[in-house]
Amino acid sequence: MKPSKTAENRETKSRRDPFEWVRQKAAEAVVQAEQEAAETPRQMFLPGFDIGAFPNHLNRSSLIAPIARGRRKFHRQAAMVTRKDCVLEYTGEQLDEADGDLIMALIAFAQPFPVGASVPLNRAELLRKLERGTGKQQYEWLHRRIKALTEATLFLEAKKPDGSTRYSIGKTVSFRIVMGFSYDDEGETYSYSLDPRWVQMFGNREYSLIDWDKRMQIGRGQDMAKTLQRLVATSADSVQWYALDWLKAKMEYVSPMRKFRKALDAACNELERLDVITAHKIEDSTKGKPQLSLWMPPSV
Known part of the structure; x- marks a missing residue:
C-alpha cells in the first residue's frame, strides 16, 4: 500500500528536522504503550474489599448522577464536572446510580480474574447482589445496561498539583467502561471483560470503599x-x-x-x-x- 501524501510529508520533514523526528517517535511510543495497556490483562488486588470499590476521580465527577426518570441524555465527547485535578470527557448515555451499582458489582465479580480476561457471569447472583429481583424485567434491564456500558467510552487525565499530567487513559485507544460481553441464547450464559486500564484508575489507593450494606x-x-x-x-x-x-x-x-x-x-x-x-x-x-x-x- 502506497503511503499517503501526509505521511510522506511528515517523513520528509522528520529527515530534515531531528527534533521533529524525536517528537514523532515519542508520539508513536505513547500510542504503542496505551495499545499494550489496553490489550494486556492485569491482576488487580483491592485489600479488604468485597463489593463497593470505585475510583475517586469517577466518584467526584458527574459521570454517574442521580438523574430523574426519562432525563437520560446522550453525551458526545462531553467535558464532565470534575475537580481541578482531573479532566474527564465522556461519550455515551448519562449514567445513573443504578449503573454505578452495576459497574461496582461487575468490578467485584471480576476480582478472581486478571482484568481484561473473560469473566463468566451468573446473572441471577449479580441481580441479587444489586437487590433487584430475578424476574424477566430485571434480566432485560441488565442486558440493556451492560450493552450501554459497552458502548460508553471515556477519556480521563489525572493532573499533578502543578497542572502537568500524572497519567491519561483513553487518549489514543478508546477506554470502554465494559470492554465487551457475549451472550449465548441457547445456553443462556453470559460473559464480559473489563478494560485492563481500570487497574491504573485504582492505582496508588485512589479509590473509595463504599459501605454496600448501607447503600442497599x-x-x-x-x-x-x-x-x-x-x-x-x-x-x-x-x-x-x-x-x-x-x-x-x-x-x-x-x-x-x-x-x-x-x-x-x-x-x-x-x-x-x-x-x-x-x-x-x-x-x-x-x-x-x-x-x-x-x-x-x-x-x-
Missing part, C-alpha cells in the same frame, strides 16, 4: 443520597464542605436551586438515618457562597 438500604427514589455516599467516601476528613453550585452541576440537576436545596436536605437526612453522616447544614461559606457542610461519624 438507601430508600427508593433517594439516588441523590447514593451520589453523596460515593462522594463523602473519597475523603477521610471528619467535616466536609461542598459548594452548592458545584454539587448541582455534578448531579446534573436542572430544576431551580430552591428545589435542589430541598432534595439535598432529604438526601442528607437519609444518610443520617443510616449513619453515613452524623449531621449536615446548608450555610454560607466564608466567601459568602452557599455550601453543604457534612459531619462524618468517628472513624473506628
